[in-house]
Amino acid sequence: MPHQSITVAGVDVFPLCDAVGPMGASIRRPLPEMFPGGCHGESDEWILHFHCYLLRDAAGRTVLVDTGIGPEDSPAASWAPVPGVLGAELARVGVSPEEVDAVVITHLHSDHASGAVIGGTPVFANARHVFQRAEIDAAAEDVLGNVVRPLGERVQVVDGQADVLPGIRVFHTPGHTPGHQVVQVGDLVLTGDVVLHPAQLADPKVPYLYDDDPELATATRMELLERVRAARGMIATAHFAEPFTVLSPA
Ligand SMILES: [Zn+2]
Ligand SMILES: [Zn+2]
Numbered sequence: 008m009p010h011q012s013i014t015v016a017g018v019d020v021f022p023l024c025d026a027v028g029p030m031g032a033s034i035r036r037p038l039p040e041m042f043p044g045g046c047h048g049e050s051d052e053w054i055l056h057f058h059c060y061l062l063r064d065a066a067g068r069t070v071l072v073d074t075g076i077g078p079e080d081s082p083a084a085s086w087a088p089v090p091g092v093l094g095a096e097l098a099r100v101g102v103s104p105e106e107v108d109a110v111v112i113t114h115l116h117s118d119h120a121s122g123a124v125i126g127g128t129p130v131f132a133n134a135r136h137v138f139q140r141a142e143i144d145a146a147a148e149d150v151l152g153n154v155v156r157p158l159g160e161r162v163q164v165v166d167g168q169a170d171v172l173p174g175i176r177v178f179h180t181p182g183h184t185p186g187h188q189v190v191q192v193g194d195l196v197l198t199g200d201v202v203l204h205p206a207q208l209a210d211p212k213v214p215y216l217y218d219d220d221p222e223l224a225t226a227t228r229m230e231l232l233e234r235v236r237a238a239r240g241m242i243a244t245a246h247f248a249e250p251f252t253v254l255s256p257a
Contacts, residue, residue, distance in 0.1 A: 009099060010058075010250045016174060016193025019063045020243065022250035023096035025075035025122070026057040028088025035086075036216060038204075045206030045213035053204070055246045057118055059093055060197055061100055061107075062175060062190075069102060070109045070171055071131065072190050072197050073245065077121030082153065086117075093122045094130075107131040109163075109171050113199030114184040115142055115150050119245070124157045135163040137171055139179050142186020180231060182224025183215070189231065194240035195251075201228050203246050208232070208254070 010022035029035060029052055038046040038053050059073040076083040076091035084090070097104065110131050112120050115138075123130060136158050143155060143164060155162060167179045177188045183200040190197040200215075201224070207213050211229045218224040235242060236254045243250055 009096075012100070013195075013251060015195045015241075017065045018175065018192045020192070020195065021061040021063070021100045022243070023059040023061055023075075023093055023100070024056055025059055025091040025093045025096065026087060026089050027054065029054055031086040031088065033086050034217070038206075041216045042204055042206050042213050043216070045210055046204070054248070055088070056248055056250075057087070057091065058243070058245050058247075058250050059096070059122075060190075060243055060250075061097065061102060062192060063102075064172055064174065068108045068172055069106060070111060070175055070190075071097075071107045071134070072111045073113055073119045073199070074110060074122030074130070076118050078125055081117065081121040082149075083117035083121050091122055104131050105133055107134045110134045110136045111171060111177055111188070111190050112136060112138055112142075112154075113189065113197075113245070114187040115146050115154065116184065116200065119199065120150070120154050124154050127157055129158050129161060131161075134161060136161050137163045137165060137169070137177060137188075139177075139186035139188045140164050140166050141179065141181065142184060142188070145185040180227045182218060182220050182222075182227040184219050187227075194235070194238050195243060196231065196235055196240065197243040198231070199245055201231055202242065202244055205247060205252075208252065 037051040062070040075093040214221040
């Protein structure tokens with residue numbers, strides 16, 4: 008069943024479920040190895056959802072947060088469970104790719120960035136694509152060639168905090184990758200891969216095997232979750248089964 012939308016601070020937030028399934032064998036590990044110190048006594052199988060989000064403000068302007076796994080020949084195909092269905096999910100909420108005004112890519116991992124350019128052609132032709140400078144600076148050559156360069160003048164590089172639209176803001180949240188960013192609207196934070204599994208809500212000190220810099224990722228996660236909890240806010244996650252999680256003060 009499709010995930011339901013919510014409205015926060017006058018902005019409609021539509022979860023787009025790009026895929027559901029376990030990671031492929033090439034990188035799959037038992038959960039206690041993926042999240043050392045967390046996930047004890049649970050099933051070892053992690054069934055991920057892959058969520059992108061479409062934000063639509065009161066003026067009808069749209070921001071797409073992340074672009075998913077991409078098609079069958081995507082770089083994510085080596086490990087993602089299935090090809091992504093972002094296009095169909097966007098159509099379900101009544102938005103065509105040409106109508107997207109801005110794209111925020113939380114980070115350049117292949118399950119977040121591979122729907123932006125397909126067959127060398129930008130999918131969201133009229134959108135600027137917002138990246139943190141640190142993410143571009145750290146990107147591998149193949150990622151620059153497959154994702155960033157084909158976007159040409161659509162690339163918008165920001166340093167740290169920046170407004171994508173009034174009331175829709177990105178923040179630099181390094182650790183999972185050097186230039187990871189999250190998106191905040193009202194008291195909702197779209198967390199990308201700052202938080203990957205509910206075990207990291209129970210204990211934010213639990214690292215993730217594939218964090219680029221686990222110590223920095225943990226510090227970022229703790230600070231962000233504490234800030235959201237203090238505001239009794241909500242997070243919208245990329246890989247939880249349910250898109251939205253309300254946080255209350257610990
Ligand atoms: Zn989902
Ligand atoms: Zn990632």
